[in-house]
Amino acid sequence: MITTLLRVLGDRHARPIRRTIAWMVAAALAEGLTYALLVPLLATLLGGHPDRAWPWLAAFALAVAAFGLLRHRADLSGFRSGTTLLRGTYHRLGDHLARLPVGWFGAARVGEVSVLASRGVLTAMSVLAHLLGPFVSATVTPLAIVAVLTAYDWRLGLAALAAAPAVAMVQRWTARSQAAADARRHDLDHEAAARVVEYLRAQPVLRTGGRTGEHLLDDALREVAAASRRGVLAALPGIVGLTLVVQLTFTALLVMGTALALGGGIGAAQVVAVLVLAARGADPLLTLADLGGRLRVARSELDRLDQVLGTPPLPVPDERASPDGHDxxxxxxxxxxxxxxxxxxxxxxxxxxxxxxxxxxxxxxxxxxxxxxxxxxxxxxxxxxxxxxxxxxxxxxxxxxxxxxxxxxxxxxxxxxxxxxxxxxxxxxxxxxxxxxxxxxxxxxxxxxxxxxxxxxxxxxxxxxxxxxxxxxxxxxxxxxxxxxxxxxxxxxxxxxxxxxxxxxxxxxxxxxxxxxxxxxxxxxxxxxxxxxxxxxxxxxxxxxxxxxxxxxxxxxxxxxxxxxxxxxxxxxxxxxxxxx
Known part of the structure; x- marks a missing residue:
C-alpha cells in the first residue's frame, strides 16, 4: 500500500511522505524499546532489592518522554503531509487528466473520475493522516518487542517470532476473502448512486406513470445492504483468526516462561516482566483486525487512482512542427x-x-x-x-x-x-x-x-x-x-x-x-x-x-x-x- 501511495504522489510530492514514514518508524521502534525497560524494572521491583529500581524507573521515564516527543513529531508530520498529499494528488491528477486524449473521457469515465477526485483523494489523505501511523505502529512495535525478547531469552524470542508468519497468513487470507466482496460492494454503490440520480430525474415520468420505476431503486439499495452484510460476515473469520493467533502466542509464552522458571532458567519476576512485555506487544497486533478493513478500502481507492495516473497520455514529440496553412x-x-x-x-x-x-x-x-x-x-x-x-x-x-x-x-x-x-x-x-x-x-x-x-x-x-x-x-x-x-x-x-x-x-x-x-x-x-x-x-x-x-x-x-x-x-x-x- 505504501508503495502505491508513493507512486500515486510521484517523486516530487513523495519526499515529505517518506520523511513522515521515517518518523513513524522511529516512534514505533522507540515504543518497543521503551517497553523493553519494563523487564529489568519489574524484575528489580519484584526481586529482593526493590530500592535498586530507581535508576531503571528514571530510564523508563526518560524513554517514555523520548517516545512521546517522537510520536508527537510523527503525528504532526502525518497531518501536515496529509495536506501535502491532498494538494499533490490533486495536482498530479489534474495535470495528468489534461494530457489524456479527450476521447478517453466517456460518460462512465467522467463519473469514475469525479468519484476519484472527491472520495478517492480524500480517502488517500485519510490513509496518511489516520491509518498509516497506527499501521506502522502495529507492525514495527511488535517486531521491536520480539527483538527485545530474543535478546533477553532466545527461546522466548523464537516462540514470539513464530506468531509473525501466522499473523501474516491470517491477514493475507482475510484480504483475499474480502477482495471480491469489496469489489462487488464498489460496483453496487455506483449502481445505487446511478439509480438515485435516475429516480430524481425521472420524477415527472414516475408520477404520470404510476411510479412503477421505484422498484429499480429499491432493488439496488437492497443489493447494497446485502453486500454490506456479506462484507461484515467475510471479515469475521479474519478477526477471530487474528485474535486466536495472538492469544495462543501469549499462552505459549506463559507456558514456556513458567516451565523455564520452574526449571530455574529464569526467575518468577522475569516471567512476570516478560508476560507484561508480551501483552504490550499483543495490543497493537490486535488493532490490525480493525485496520484491515479500512486499509483495504483505502487501498482500493489508491489502486483506482494509480490506474488512472498510469493511463498513457497523448504522446508529444520533442521537436514539434508548425502547420503551413489550414487545409x-x-x-x-x-x-x-x-x-x-x-x-x-x-x-x-x-x-x-x-x-x-x-x-x-x-x-x-x-x-x-x-x-x-x-x-x-x-x-x-x-x-x-x-x-x-x-x-x-x-x-x-x-x-x-x-x-x-x-x-x-x-x-x-x-x-x-x-x-x-x-x-x-x-x-x-x-x-x-x-x-x-x-x-x-x-x-x-x-x-x-x-x-x-x-x-x-x-x-x-x-x-x-x-x-x-x-x-x-x-x-x-x-x-x-x-x-x-x-x-x-x-x-x-x-x-x-x-x-x-x-x-x-x-x-x-x-x-x-x-x-x-x-x-x-x-x-x-x-x-x-x-x-x-x-x-x-x-x-x-x-x-x-x-x-x-x-x-x-x-x-x-x-x-x-x-x-x-x-x-x-x-x-x-x-x-x-x-x-x-
Missing part, C-alpha cells in the same frame, strides 16, 4: 472498427459536408482532426503536418468546435462566451454574441449577461446553449471550424437563428461539418457519404444527385421526411374545432 487531409486513416482506410482532403477555406447513417463514423472524423484520439493507421494532417507532430495546445488554438450536445460551465453567459478567448474585450464579446444572435437571448433575460446558466447550461434551452457555443467559437476566431449536427434537434425558430450564426462562423474558414439538414449540406463545396467506416460516394452536391446513388437516396428521403412533417404541421393547425388530430 485538412485524411490519408488512409483506420481507427478501431469505426473507420477503414479513409482518404480525403479539404483545401484551405473549403467546406466539406459529411453525411451517412448513424454509426458510419461521421463524428469520429471530427474528433480525429482535433486529436481526441490517435489513429491506428494512416495520418490526419492540418496544414500539411500530422496532428501527432504538432503541439496539442497550438493545434487546439487553430480549431473551433461546436457539437450537438453543448456543455456550459456553471457561470454566467458572459463567462461561457469568454472561454473562447479570455483576453477579449467587451466590444469583441458583444460583437461575437450579435453575430451568433445571442444578444436576442441576453436582452430578454432579467440579469442579461450576468445570467447564470446552471450546471451544463441546464437553465437555458437547447437553442440558447447552441447560440452561446457559436458565440464562443466566433470569439475564438480559429481558422478551422468543426461542426457536428448542431441544428439537428432544434425548433424552426432556433434553427434559423443558429444557422445564421453558423454561416458567419464558417465564412472564410476551413470547415468540416456533419449535418443532416438539407440547406447546410447543399451549400458545401464537397460532400462525403460515409457508411460502415468507408467513403461510399464523394463529390459536389449536384454531381452526387445526378449520380443517383446512395447520396441521392439520402437526399430524396430527407426531402420526403421534411415535406411530410410540414404537411402534418399544417393539417394540425388547420383542423376544425372539435376534431382530433
Amino acid at each position: 485538412l487531409e485524411f490519408s488512409s486513416v483506420t481507427f478501431g472498427q469505426v473507420l477503414d482506410g479513409v482518404s480525403l482532403s479539404v483545401p484551405h477555406g473549403g467546406r466539406l459536408a459529411v453525411v451517412g447513417p448513424s454509426g458510419a463514423g461521421k463524428s469520429t472524423l471530427l474528433r480525429l482532426i482535433a486529436r481526441f484520439h490517435d489513429v491506428d493507421a494512416g495520418a490526419v494532417r492540418v496544414g500539411g503536418v500530422d496532428v501527432r507532430a504538432q503541439d496539442p495546445d497550438d493545434l487546439m488554438s487553430r480549431l473551433a468546435i461546436v457539437f450537438q450536445d453543448v456543455y456550459l460551465f456553471d457561470g454566467t453567459i458572459e463567462d461561457n462566451v469568454r472561454l473562447g478567448r479570455p483576453d477579449a474585450d467587451d466590444t469583441q464579446v458583444r460583437a461575437a454574441a450579435a453575430a451568433a444572435r445571442l444578444d436576442e437571448v441576453v436582452d430578454r433575460l432579467p440579469d442579461g449577461w450576468a445570467t447564470v446558466v446552471g450546471e451544463g447550461g441546464a437553465l437555458l434551452s437547447g437553442g440558447e446553449r447552441q447560440r452561446v457555443a457559436i458565440a464562443r467559437a466566433l470569439l475564438k476566431d480559429a481558422p478551422v471550424v468543426l461542426l457536428d449536427e448542431v441544428t439537428s434537434a432544434l425548433d424552426p425558430v432556433n434553427e434559423a437563428a443558429v444557422h445564421d450564426g453558423i454561416e458567419r462562423l464558417m465564412a472564410g474558414r476551413t470547415v468540416v461539418l456533419v449535418a443532416h439538414r438539407l440547406r447546410t449540406v447543399r451549400d458545401a463545396d464537397q460532400v462525403v457519404f460515409l457508411d460502415g467506416g468507408r467513403i461510399v460516394e464523394q463529390g459536389g452536391h449536384d454531381d452526387l444527385l445526378r449520380l443517383g446513388g446512395r447520396y441521392a437516396g439520402f437526399w430524396d428521403a430527407r426531402n420526403s421526411a421534411t415535406a411530410s412533417a410540414v404537411a402534418a404541421t399544417g393539417n394540425a393547425w388547420s383542423s376544425p374545432p372539435g376534431s382530433s388530430t
